[in-house]
Amino acid sequence: MKKKSGFEKFHKSTEKKGAALKEQLRQEKKQQTRERKAFFEQQRKEKAEAWKTANETRVPGASGGKGERTAPDERTGQVKPKGIAPGKPLVRADKEEQMPLNKFLAHGGVCGRREAADVVKSGKVTVNGAVITEPGFKVDPGADVRVDGKRITRSKNLVYILMNKPKGYLTTTDDPQERKTVLDLLHKATEERIYPVGRLDRNTSGVLLLTNDGEMAQKLTHPSNEVKKVYAVTLDKPLTKNHFEDILKGVPLEDGVAHVDVLAFADPSDKTQIGVELHSGRNRIVRRIFEHYGYDVKNLDRVMFAGLTKKNVPRGKWRFLAEKEVRDLKFFKKGKK
Structure with a gap:
C-alpha cells in the first residue's frame, strides 16, 4: 500500500471527468464551426472581389455617393469628389446574345425602350437591309441595324x-x-x-x-413601378386651404384624375412655396394640377428623382x-x- 504524503488534497487531477469533459468537447466543436465559417466566408469574399474586378470599373468618386466634393470643372461642368483620381464612367459588360430590336436601339443610345418600340413600328428601322416593324424582333449582336439610314452600334459601356x-x-x-x-x-x-x-x-x-x-x-x-419624384413649386399667388384639400383628393384633368402622394407648404409663412411628391410621369403633370385651379407656376424645380438628389x-x-x-x-x- 502506497504511503500517503499528506499533501494529496493540494494536488488537482489533470484528468477531466463528466461535465468538464463534455464542456471541452463542446468548445472544440464550436471552434471547428467558427474556423469552417471563416474559411467559406473568406472564399466568398475572394470570389466577389474577383467578379467585381472582372466586371466593373470604378467610377470617378465612387465612394458610395458620400464625401466632400470639389467645385465643378470649369471646362466640362463635372463635379468630382475630393481626393479621388479621375477615372472612367461605370462600365458593365453586356452578354453577347440576341435581344429584342427595341432593346438593341435603347442600348445603342437611340432612346428608351418604349420610345424605341414606336420608332420600330414607324418603319424607320432596318436590320441587315430589311425593314423591321416588330419591336420584339430578335437581333444578333453583330447585326447591321440602322435608323433612318444611320447605323446603330450596341454600347458596351453603360x-x-x-x-x-x-x-x-x-x-x-x-x-x-x-x-x-x-x-x-x-x-x-x-x-x-x-x-x-x-x-x-x-x-x-x-x-x-x-x-x-x-x-x-x-x-x-x-408607370407600374411608381417611381417617386419630388418638386419644389412657386406659385403666382398663395394656395388656398380649399384648393390644397382638393388637390389631395385628386385633380380631374383631361387625361384622367391626377393624384399626389404628398402636398405640403415648404414655408408655413409663405403659401406660394409648395412641396409636391408624386409618382405620375404624365406630361406637365405638376403644372397642369395647379393650372386647373387658376394658378400660374412661376418656378418648378425637381429636387428628387428615384432617390437621386x-x-x-x-x-x-x-x-x-x-x-x-x-x-x-x-x-x-x-x-x-
Missing part, C-alpha cells in the same frame, strides 16, 4: 450621369430648331450615346438622369453616379424610390 438641369434647355438629344439641349451641357463627357430618362419641361429645372442603359430607363419610366451639384453641372447609386437604381422596389 454610363450614368446625374445633371442639375437649368431652365432654358430642352430635355432631348436633338432639336430640329437647333435650340439648346441638355446634351450641350455635358461637353463630351462620354463617347457613348446617352439620352435623358424621362422628361423635364424646358422651363423646369432640377434632377435629370442621363444614360445609355435602356433596361434601367425602361424600369424608371414605366442634386446635392453638391450646382445648377447646370453634372456628375457620374457612384456604383452604390447605380445598384440602388437597378434593385429598387416598387414605390420605394
Whole structure:
C-alpha cells in the first residue's frame, strides 16, 4: 500500500471527468464551426472581389455617393469628389446574345425602350437591309441595324450621369430648331450615346438622369413601378386651404384624375412655396394640377428623382453616379424610390 504524503488534497487531477469533459468537447466543436465559417466566408469574399474586378470599373468618386466634393470643372461642368483620381464612367459588360430590336436601339443610345418600340413600328428601322416593324424582333449582336439610314452600334459601356438641369434647355438629344439641349451641357463627357430618362419641361429645372442603359430607363419610366419624384413649386399667388384639400383628393384633368402622394407648404409663412411628391410621369403633370385651379407656376424645380438628389451639384453641372447609386437604381422596389 502506497504511503500517503499528506499533501494529496493540494494536488488537482489533470484528468477531466463528466461535465468538464463534455464542456471541452463542446468548445472544440464550436471552434471547428467558427474556423469552417471563416474559411467559406473568406472564399466568398475572394470570389466577389474577383467578379467585381472582372466586371466593373470604378467610377470617378465612387465612394458610395458620400464625401466632400470639389467645385465643378470649369471646362466640362463635372463635379468630382475630393481626393479621388479621375477615372472612367461605370462600365458593365453586356452578354453577347440576341435581344429584342427595341432593346438593341435603347442600348445603342437611340432612346428608351418604349420610345424605341414606336420608332420600330414607324418603319424607320432596318436590320441587315430589311425593314423591321416588330419591336420584339430578335437581333444578333453583330447585326447591321440602322435608323433612318444611320447605323446603330450596341454600347458596351453603360454610363450614368446625374445633371442639375437649368431652365432654358430642352430635355432631348436633338432639336430640329437647333435650340439648346441638355446634351450641350455635358461637353463630351462620354463617347457613348446617352439620352435623358424621362422628361423635364424646358422651363423646369432640377434632377435629370442621363444614360445609355435602356433596361434601367425602361424600369424608371414605366408607370407600374411608381417611381417617386419630388418638386419644389412657386406659385403666382398663395394656395388656398380649399384648393390644397382638393388637390389631395385628386385633380380631374383631361387625361384622367391626377393624384399626389404628398402636398405640403415648404414655408408655413409663405403659401406660394409648395412641396409636391408624386409618382405620375404624365406630361406637365405638376403644372397642369395647379393650372386647373387658376394658378400660374412661376418656378418648378425637381429636387428628387428615384432617390437621386442634386446635392453638391450646382445648377447646370453634372456628375457620374457612384456604383452604390447605380445598384440602388437597378434593385429598387416598387414605390420605394
